[in-house]
Amino acid sequence: MAAAQDSRTELMTRLQDAIGHDDHWLDWLNGSQFEGTGATAAAERLANDNDATVPGGAVPTTVNGYPGYRVAIETRYTVGKSIIPGTETQHARAVATAVIQPRCAFARNADPKKPLQLNCGGQLVNIDPSHFQSGDLPDASVLFSVHLAE
Numbered sequence: 601m602a603a604a605q606d607s608r609t610e611l612m613t614r615l616q617d618a619i620g621h622d623d624h625w626l627d628w629l630n631g632s633q634f635e636g637t638g639a640t641a642a643a644e645r646l647a648n649d650n651d652a653t654v655p656g657g658a659v660p661t662t663v664n665g666y667p668g669y670r671v672a673i674e675t676r677y678t679v680g681k682s683i684i685p686g687t688e689t690q691h692a693r694a695v696a697t698a699v700i701q702p703r704c705a706f707a708r709n710a711d712p713k714k715p716l717q718l719n720c721g722g723q724l725v726n727i728d729p730s731h732f733q734s735g736d737l738p739d740a741s742v743l744f745s746v747h748l749a750e
Contacts, residue, residue, distance in 0.1 A: 603671055610636070652674060674691050698746055
């Protein structure tokens, strides 16, 4: 989740920078225009907080058309004493995939230079590119959902 959340934050930053300056800013709303440079570091921070590692990093993936990351983790500690013989020295492992899903709909023929209204899961967001300020956008979770996919 941390890797996808980090990329959602990157998406928001780059979207804010593009509105009013880039005629293709509407493309950012599809949720796939990020580089993901901080994704592995974000996954490693979360794993470290839980005494685990991310051996392979955050691996970019797509699930049902939504971009995201597959992350495998391994605990730094062993399973310990168990009723199952031979597991005392094993480390727990898990794999999860999280995706970034756009939540906003707008007219596909919208002019990126004119004011428009987004419908983001029932919440209306008005954007006027010619008078846009970074505080005009709502919280990232309104525009993009991050959730486990696998």
